[in-house]
Amino acid sequence: MRGKTSPMVIVVGAGPVGLATALSLHKRGVPVEIVERDDRPGTHSNALALHPRSTAMLKEWGILGSLEADTLQIKNLVYCDLNGPRYNLDLTKIPGQESGLLVFGQDHLEAALIGPLEKANVPIHWNSRLSGLNQSEDKVEVHLEKLIESMSGYAMARLEWQVDREITARCRYLIGADGHFSMVRRGLGIDFPKVAPAQSFAVFEFKTDYAHNNEARIVYTDEGTNVMWPLPGGYCRWGFEIDESAAEKYSREKDRLFVQVGNQGYRTLESSMLNELLATRAPWFDGSIERFKWRMIVRFEKRLAPRFGRDRVWLAGDAGHVTGPVGMQSMNIGMKEGRELGNCVADCLEGNNETAVLEAYNSKREMEWRAIMGLSKHFSVRDETDSFLEHNVDKLFGSIPASINSLPQIADALGMDLVSV
Ligand SMILES: Cc1cc2nc3c(=O)[nH]c(=O)nc-3n(C[C@H](O)[C@H](O)[C@H](O)COP(=O)(O)OP(=O)(O)OC[C@H]3O[C@@H](n4cnc5c(N)ncnc54)[C@H](O)[C@@H]3O)c2cc1C
Incomplete structure (x- = not known):
């Protein structure tokens, strides 16, 4: 961390939510630093569409401009069944949604958020894992492990991460944007109960000549919800809801550094599975299936923290909630709340009533997520x-x-x- 001067705020996690939170704090003039256990930004497209509000936020931050050429606008959500389209939702006609959804891989989004942070010299400490925290009346003590790569193994060399040294840093506020297995949330002793059954999806991203017409398709079949997103550059992503038991051996842990070498090293799905799923759920899909970018099973749990923090330690993003992928809510609402939390903390540092400001943040999160997850609406x-x-x-x-x-x-x-x- 910054030698002898402690940052006002430490954000744990350089995912989209942590980066958006840090940027909003920086824009308010608050000294902030990010700690991230990985050694680089995500390289995977995971969440891929921006809600209009997220697009507006990136525009406001001057981030989108030159990247717009690599995005694709979705104007219609077409709800389908086995036989084809059944209902067209024209997003451009809905107040507040006129700009549609912007398809933009999460890896590009993270890179786009890192740019202005680096330009503003906001430190991002890669290879720095939060291992514990203690908070007192006026500060938070943050325990970090600095990781280094080392080679191990005898017949087969393999790279491993080891703790090089331990560091204790101090800050006025700590923000946990450290994903669904949040160490910050666990450090606060906040539960993360399941609120609805998990959903698993077999996901395939591949090159195709499919004529997408700027529409995403959501297909309801007896097996569940299936979704097709066109992607920039002539690719598309299909996600098919599959039976829990087929997916239980796969972890939901995000493999941020996912690299597939040939066909080895990672479990991938057979291309015959894609053909079978298309034939039985979307036989009307007439696009070609060319080069695969990735294919895997992802399990999405539905969990909601009963509180989003306390005193000087607060949560945003997957650290406080996880839900299914189809509405693209986890990341988009996560970034929105990250920005809001950044503003709340900035308000507190400017002398506003800390309890009122942060408890209001907590109540809003509870209200929003209970509604989004169908618990109250x-x-x-x-x-x-x-x-x-x-x-x-x-x-x-x-x-x-x-x-x-x-x-x-x-x-x-x-x-x-x-x-x-
Ligand atoms: C394969 C896949 C597909 C997905 N598809 C969709 C989709 O279609 N739609 C959608 O809305 N969402 C999707 N998601 C979910 C989406 O990626 C997440 O909602 C989003 O990444 C949440 O952002 P976040 O910043 O809160 O958390 P994360 O992106 O998980 O970032 C958390 C960061 O914290 C770091 N971290 C964790 N613990 C520590 C620690 N102790 N110390 C320091 N750093 C730490 C992690 O390394 C990570 O970089 C998908 C996820 C996966 C895995």
Whole structure:
């Protein structure tokens, strides 16, 4: 960390949420540093679409500009079944959603957020793992392990990470944006209970000549929800919901440094599985299947922390919530709350009432995520609601790209009401 001067705030985790949080703190003039256990940014596209609000945030930060050429705009969400399209949701006609969704791989997003942080000399300490924390009335003591790579193994050499040295740093506030297995959350003793059953997806990203028409397709079949996202550069991603038991041996741990060498080293899915899944769930898909970028099974749990922090230590992003991927909510709402938390902490450092500001952050998170996860809100059908949507109303609620602010407008565009449950 910065020699003798402690940063006001330490953010744990250089994922999209940690980076957005640090940038918002920096924009408010707060000295901030990031610690990240990995040795570089993510190299995987994981979450791939930005909600209009996230796009606006990046624009406001002057980040999007030159990158826009590598993005793809999704204007329509087309809800389908086995036989093809059944309902078209034109996002550009929904108030607040006019810019549609911007498809933009998470790896590019992280690189785009790192650029201005580096330019502003905000330190990002790679290979630095948080191992514990203690908070007192006026500060947080943060225990870090500096990791180095070492070679081990006899017949087969392998690289391993070892603790080189331990460091204790101090800050006024600590923000945990350290993902679903958050050490910060565990350090606070905050639970992370399951609130709904997990969903697993077989995901394939491949080159295709499919004519996407700037639409993403969400396909409801007896097996669950399946989704097709067109990607920039002539690629697409298909995700097929699969039975839990087929996926339980795979961890949800994000492999940020995923590199596949040939066909070895990592479990991948057979291409025949893609053919079979397309034939049984989306036989109308007429795109070619060319070079695979990646293919794997990902398990998405649905968990929500009962609190988003306390006193001087607060959480944002997957550290506080995880949900299914179709609505792209984890990352987008996570970045929004990271920015909000950055502003709240900046307000506290400027002398605002700490308890009021941070407890308000906590209540908003609880309200938003309980709604998004269908624990406090749901759709109610009207007389005129499309029968296909009515039949799939439960699946639909988890597969719209909505935040708490856009839920009512999107419900209305779908011909439904948003009601409390
Ligand atoms: C294969 C895959 C596909 C996905 N697809 C989608 C999708 O389609 N839509 C969607 O919305 N979401 C998707 N997600 C989820 C999405 O990637 C996450 O919601 C998003 O990354 C959350 O951002 P975050 O910054 O909160 O956490 P993360 O991106 O997990 O970042 C947390 C960071 O903290 C670091 N860290 C963890 N512990 C420590 C520690 N002790 N010390 C220091 N650093 C630490 C980690 O290395 C990591 O860099 C997908 C995830 C995966 C794995």
